[in-house]
Structures are given as C-alpha cells and as structure tokens.
Amino acid sequence: MTEAEARLRVMVVDDHPMWRDAVERDLAAAGLDMVAVAATGREAVARYPAARPDVVVLDLQIPEPDGVAVTAAVVAEDPSARVLILSASGEPGDVLAAVKAGATGYLVKSASREELLDAVRRTAAGDPVFTPGLAGLVLGEFQRISGAPAPAPDPGEPSLTDRETEVLRLVAKGLSYRQIAERLVLSHRTVQNHVQNTLRKLHMHNRVELTRYAIERGLDE
Amino acid sequence: MSTWSSPAAIAVEDQLFRALAVLRIVVLANAVVLAVYRADDVGRPAAMAACVVTMIGWTGFATWAYAEPHRRGRALLAADLAIAVAMLLASPYVMADGATASVPGFWIIGALIAWAIHYRWVGGLVAGLVLAAADLARQDLDWSDYGNAFLLVVGGPVIGFVCGSLQQLATERDAAERAAAVAAERARLARAVHDGVLQVLALVQRRGGELGGAAADLGRLAGEQERQLRALIRAQDDLGDGARTGAVDVVAELVRLESRRSVTVSTPGTPVEVPAATARELVAVVGACLDNVRTHVGEDAPAWVLLQAFPDRVELSVRDDGPGIPAGRLEEAAVEGRLGVAESIRGRVADLGGTAEVVSGPFGTEWEIVVPRPVGSTP
Incomplete structure (x- = not known):
C-alpha cells in the first residue's frame, strides 16, 4: 500500500445499514479514508460538497433522489468526480443510465472484498471499471445510436472507432485488460485509454441528447 | 351503465355536444334564410316570426344548457325534441296552402343528434321515429319529404351507434392506461423489494466466503439464489410484448x-x-x-x-x-x-x-x- 493509496478519500452511499457498514469496514481496513456516508440520495447530494471524496461508492436503489440522479448531481457539482456504482440488482436500464450520467465504474454487490478494493482504487485513478455486462450494455447503446434513423445525420455525433469497438467487445466477452492487450498486441495503457474514450464518448453523447431534448422542450433560454 | 358515466365517456360527450352546438347554428341560419327567401309560401307571417324567434331562442338556450353534463337531463332532451316536433306540427298552420316546406326544415336535426349522443342508438331511433312521424303528419307533402323522414329514422340510430362506440373506446382506453400505470407502479415496488433481497443474498455470499467453513456453504447457496433471482427478474421484466408480435x-x-x-x-x-x-x-x-x-x-x-x-x-x-x-x-x-x-x-x-x-x-x-x-x- 503506497502513501497515495492510504490517503484515498471515499464516500459510501447505501440505504442498507449492514451493507454500508460492511463496505465501510472493508475499505477502512485497507487503509482508505472514509470521509462520509449517506443513506439517501438527498443526504448524498448534501454531504458531497463538504466531503469532497476521491471516489463515491454509490448504490443505485436508494431513497429519492435515486443513484442515477445522485450521479448526475455529483458530476454537475464537480466534473472530475469519480462515481463507482455498487448495485445488487444491476437493472440494465439503471446501470446504463448511471454510466451515461457520469459514473465511471460499475460492480455487482456479490463481488469479493478484493474486487471492491481494486475497483475503488482503479476508479480513483480514473480507470473505468467495466464488467462484461456493462460493456455489453454500452456496445448496445452505441449500436442504438448509430442505428437510430436520425432526421439529419449529425457529423458531431460521437461514434466509436473500430479499435474502440473491438476493445469493448473483448471486455464484454469477459477478457481482462491484460488479456486484451496480449491478444491485440497493445500496451495495457492503450487498452485502458480505449475504454476511457468509450466512456467519454458516451458522456458526450448523453450531453448532446440532453441538450437536444432541452431545446426541443424550449428549456434552453 | 358505468361505461356511459366514466370520465372518458363524459369527455367524449362534451366534445360531441360542442360540435353539435356549431351544427345547430348552421342549421338555424339555414332555417332563417329559407324563411325569408320563401316569404311567399308563408300564410301567417306573424306566426312565422314567432316560430323563428323561438328557434333562435332555443338554439341559444340549448347551446348553453348542453355545455354542462349535469344539465343534460331528461327534461332538457324532452323539451328539445318537443320543440322540434312543435315546429313541424305548426307548419300546416303557418305555411300557406299548398306549400310543401316545413317551418324548421333541417333545424330539427339538432334535437335528433342530441338524442343520439345522449341515448346512443336507441335515442337516435326514438327521436328519428318521432320526428319522421311529425313530419309526415303535415298534409302537403312531396316525395322528398318521405326521403327526409326515412333519413331521420335511419340516420338517428347510426349516429347514436357511432357516438356510443366512441364513448366505449374512450372508456376502454382509459381503463387500459390505468392498468398500465398500476402495472408500472407494481413493477417499481417489486424492484425495491427484489433489490432488498438481492442485497441480503449478496451480503451473505460475501461474508460467508470470508468466514469459511459451514458459513462458506451458506454463502455459496446465497450466491446461487442471487443469480437465479436476478435472471428471473430480468426475464419477468420482458414479459408482455412478445405474445402480441409473435x-x-x-x-x-x-x-x-x-x-x-x-x-x-x-x-x-x-x-x-x-x-x-x-x-x-x-x-x-x-x-x-x-x-x-x-x-x-x-x-x-x-x-x-x-x-x-x-x-x-x-x-x-x-x-x-x-x-x-x-x-x-x-x-x-x-x-x-x-x-x-x-x-x-x-x-x-x-x-x-x-x-x-x-x-x-x-x-x-x-x-x-x-x-x-x-x-x-x-x-
């Protein structure tokens, strides 16, 4: 454990007390600094600005506002915020919505303590934490975007490069970044960059969609 | 008769009566213009003037009265039909001998359609028969009068049937929308419950694995159940559309x-x-x-x-x-x-x-x- 890791500031948002305690205990035992906890979306949004954690470990199913809304609020407050979704049910719609809103990682709650620690550290480092399931959802989302019959094709619309699609496909097939790097003869860092770009483009697309929606509804004044 | 008193059915009726109000003004204008144009056929101008004033007054009153659902009672509909019949029956007295036109002309369809909207095909049929009988009771008739009487009897029920179908469709659509809203709310509640169960299963799985021994077995079982439940929930979320589209x-x-x-x-x-x-x-x-x-x-x-x-x-x-x-x-x-x-x-x-x-x-x-x-x- 290095000096930098020891100082990682983490906030845990979960309405289930047993879970909140378990996650808190595991992370604290590994030397991470637990700066805040919250049981509801309202508490999370209220406590985030003062706590300024490096990583928010967030459950999706929490009392109003839900995890997706909290993600959006936290990222709006601080665009460099890192949100790791930790969900029990992993509803595909909710997970995709949270990632589109700005979360950079997703883990199911059945993941082990080591997997959780690893995910928190990677999220803090700005490294997207993708499960194969999330990669499948994101692939499907880009397929939906490119397949949607647009009234006028928008050249500014973010789309994936062939290489990015390839990397994402391999993530969805359950390969680790190391395995992907080996198979495509790339460096581990390049694979990470491709996955990061994928997320960046997804966020960009989400903003384009939201703006378009706002303009359509006359909310842009 | 809940189909006819549902909010959706009443909304449809409101809309039909608004449309009828416009139609009443058109047929009133037609009747007034014809009364002036056929002044030569009128035997008693003073009586004709009284009839025209009655029609103008009733059209105004009916437009106001039919606008509110609670005023659309038996009395209003009966008065509406009675005045139309009275206008027809007054025709032989008002018009000169040998004139074939009636005093109100097409103005009477206001009452016919009001009955068709409110009492549907039965109302349309009854009003059509009554008006046709009153029309044929006049002495000086030509063949076109028989045609008009026939149209009244046939058209009344048809309009009534269409109005009834519209109300029924609106009621059914409303019920379907309500059912969909209830199902969505139920699904939302179920998700919250499922999430709670999945949380506990995941926690047992995680802690069990860490404790080892018999607890590890419990953890493994919890993990299996968690997967089963998750798969079941996702499969259930997608029920519904398939059966319809094959x-x-x-x-x-x-x-x-x-x-x-x-x-x-x-x-x-x-x-x-x-x-x-x-x-x-x-x-x-x-x-x-x-x-x-x-x-x-x-x-x-x-x-x-x-x-x-x-x-x-x-x-x-x-x-x-x-x-x-x-x-x-x-x-x-x-x-x-x-x-x-x-x-x-x-x-x-x-x-x-x-x-x-x-x-x-x-x-x-x-x-x-x-x-x-x-x-x-x-x-």
Whole structure:
C-alpha cells in the first residue's frame, strides 16, 4: 500500500445499514479514508460538497433522489468526480443510465472484498471499471445510436472507432485488460485509454441528447 | 351503465355536444334564410316570426344548457325534441296552402343528434321515429319529404351507434392506461423489494466466503439464489410484448442461462426481438456450447456469452478460458463418422441461415455465431 493509496478519500452511499457498514469496514481496513456516508440520495447530494471524496461508492436503489440522479448531481457539482456504482440488482436500464450520467465504474454487490478494493482504487485513478455486462450494455447503446434513423445525420455525433469497438467487445466477452492487450498486441495503457474514450464518448453523447431534448422542450433560454 | 358515466365517456360527450352546438347554428341560419327567401309560401307571417324567434331562442338556450353534463337531463332532451316536433306540427298552420316546406326544415336535426349522443342508438331511433312521424303528419307533402323522414329514422340510430362506440373506446382506453400505470407502479415496488433481497443474498455470499467453513456453504447457496433471482427478474421484466408480435426478446431468454453458476451473459440494454423459433434455437445452441465448456473445461469453469444486435443480424459469442480443443480433434470426430458437438452446433445455426465459427487455442475456446434477422426488426 503506497502513501497515495492510504490517503484515498471515499464516500459510501447505501440505504442498507449492514451493507454500508460492511463496505465501510472493508475499505477502512485497507487503509482508505472514509470521509462520509449517506443513506439517501438527498443526504448524498448534501454531504458531497463538504466531503469532497476521491471516489463515491454509490448504490443505485436508494431513497429519492435515486443513484442515477445522485450521479448526475455529483458530476454537475464537480466534473472530475469519480462515481463507482455498487448495485445488487444491476437493472440494465439503471446501470446504463448511471454510466451515461457520469459514473465511471460499475460492480455487482456479490463481488469479493478484493474486487471492491481494486475497483475503488482503479476508479480513483480514473480507470473505468467495466464488467462484461456493462460493456455489453454500452456496445448496445452505441449500436442504438448509430442505428437510430436520425432526421439529419449529425457529423458531431460521437461514434466509436473500430479499435474502440473491438476493445469493448473483448471486455464484454469477459477478457481482462491484460488479456486484451496480449491478444491485440497493445500496451495495457492503450487498452485502458480505449475504454476511457468509450466512456467519454458516451458522456458526450448523453450531453448532446440532453441538450437536444432541452431545446426541443424550449428549456434552453 | 358505468361505461356511459366514466370520465372518458363524459369527455367524449362534451366534445360531441360542442360540435353539435356549431351544427345547430348552421342549421338555424339555414332555417332563417329559407324563411325569408320563401316569404311567399308563408300564410301567417306573424306566426312565422314567432316560430323563428323561438328557434333562435332555443338554439341559444340549448347551446348553453348542453355545455354542462349535469344539465343534460331528461327534461332538457324532452323539451328539445318537443320543440322540434312543435315546429313541424305548426307548419300546416303557418305555411300557406299548398306549400310543401316545413317551418324548421333541417333545424330539427339538432334535437335528433342530441338524442343520439345522449341515448346512443336507441335515442337516435326514438327521436328519428318521432320526428319522421311529425313530419309526415303535415298534409302537403312531396316525395322528398318521405326521403327526409326515412333519413331521420335511419340516420338517428347510426349516429347514436357511432357516438356510443366512441364513448366505449374512450372508456376502454382509459381503463387500459390505468392498468398500465398500476402495472408500472407494481413493477417499481417489486424492484425495491427484489433489490432488498438481492442485497441480503449478496451480503451473505460475501461474508460467508470470508468466514469459511459451514458459513462458506451458506454463502455459496446465497450466491446461487442471487443469480437465479436476478435472471428471473430480468426475464419477468420482458414479459408482455412478445405474445402480441409473435417475436421473442432473445435477451430475456439468454439471461436465464446466467442462473448456471459462473456464466456471465452480456447483452444490449434494450430488448432484441427475433422470431420465437429463432430465439429457441439460439438459446439451445448457446446452451450446447456451455454444456461443452462444462464437459471439457470443468463443472465451474467460467464462461461468457455476448449478444450484439444489428438491424440485419444478431451476433453471439460464447467464450471460455479453458485449454482449448486439441488440434485435429474435430476432424478426427468427423472422420470417425461421429457427429460431434461442433457439427451439431454448426448445423443448427446453418438451419437458421447463419454461420458458426469456432476459434480455439491456449487462450480458450470461442464460438462466434451470426444469424440474420428478418428485415424490419428494430435494432
């Protein structure tokens, strides 16, 4: 454990007390600094600005506002915020919505303590934490975007490069970044960059969609 | 008669009466203009003037009275019809001998349609018969009067039937919307409950694994249940649309395979509809691939399934981390005349008009299955 890791500031948002305690205990035992906890979306949004954690470990199913809304609020407050979704049910719609809103990682709650620690550290480092399931959802989302019959094709619309699609496909097939790097003869860092770009483009697309929606509804004044 | 008193039915009635108010003014203008134009046919101008004033006054009153649902009672409808009949019956007295026109002319259809809207086809029929009888009771008639009387009797029930159908449709649509809202709310509540159960199962699984011993067994069981429940919830979320279109969401079908331990299924977030037979075959093929993994790699060997949907095809990949198929084994099986698992998978996919390729090596074994979708399916 290095000096930098020891100082990682983490906030845990979960309405289930047993879970909140378990996650808190595991992370604290590994030397991470637990700066805040919250049981509801309202508490999370209220406590985030003062706590300024490096990583928010967030459950999706929490009392109003839900995890997706909290993600959006936290990222709006601080665009460099890192949100790791930790969900029990992993509803595909909710997970995709949270990632589109700005979360950079997703883990199911059945993941082990080591997997959780690893995910928190990677999220803090700005490294997207993708499960194969999330990669499948994101692939499907880009397929939906490119397949949607647009009234006028928008050249500014973010789309994936062939290489990015390839990397994402391999993530969805359950390969680790190391395995992907080996198979495509790339460096581990390049694979990470491709996955990061994928997320960046997804966020960009989400903003384009939201703006378009706002303009359509006359909310842009 | 709840169909007729539902908010939706009353809203439809409101709208029909608003339309009728416009129609009443048109037929009133027609009656007034004709009264002036046919002044020569009028025997008693003072009586004619009284009739015209009555029609103008009643049209105004009726427009106001029919605007509110609670004023549309028997008294109003009876008065409406009575005045129309009175106008018809007054015609022989008001008009000169030998004049074939009636005093109100088409003005009477206001009362007819009001009855048709409020009492539907029965009301249309009754009002049509009463008005036709009153019209034919006049002495000086020509053939066009018989035609008009016939139209009243036929048109009344037809308009009434259409009005009734509109109200029924609106009521049914309302009920369907309410049912959908209730179902959505129920699903939302169920999700919260399921999430709570999944939380506990995941926690037991996690802590059990850490404690070891008998607790580890409990944890493993909780993990199995968690997977089963998750797959069940996802499959349930997608119920409904398939039966209507004859298509099946292959995502929901594939996700069920996750209930097998150590299988991960990745799919798009939206339903992927394919014909039911195709979906069945695809799931069977993926199942065969997974069985193969279990036989050759290990009971608990991890395997990953990826489904991608394109407008014209679906692509499936089944991958494992095993030692791979030894070189020449598939050919050997073919030479021996045995139909290996691989051949059976290829055959089934070929029957769907698709292709199945297998890549194997020290990195594991990977099946790539591509099956065309009927054109017009949503991606």
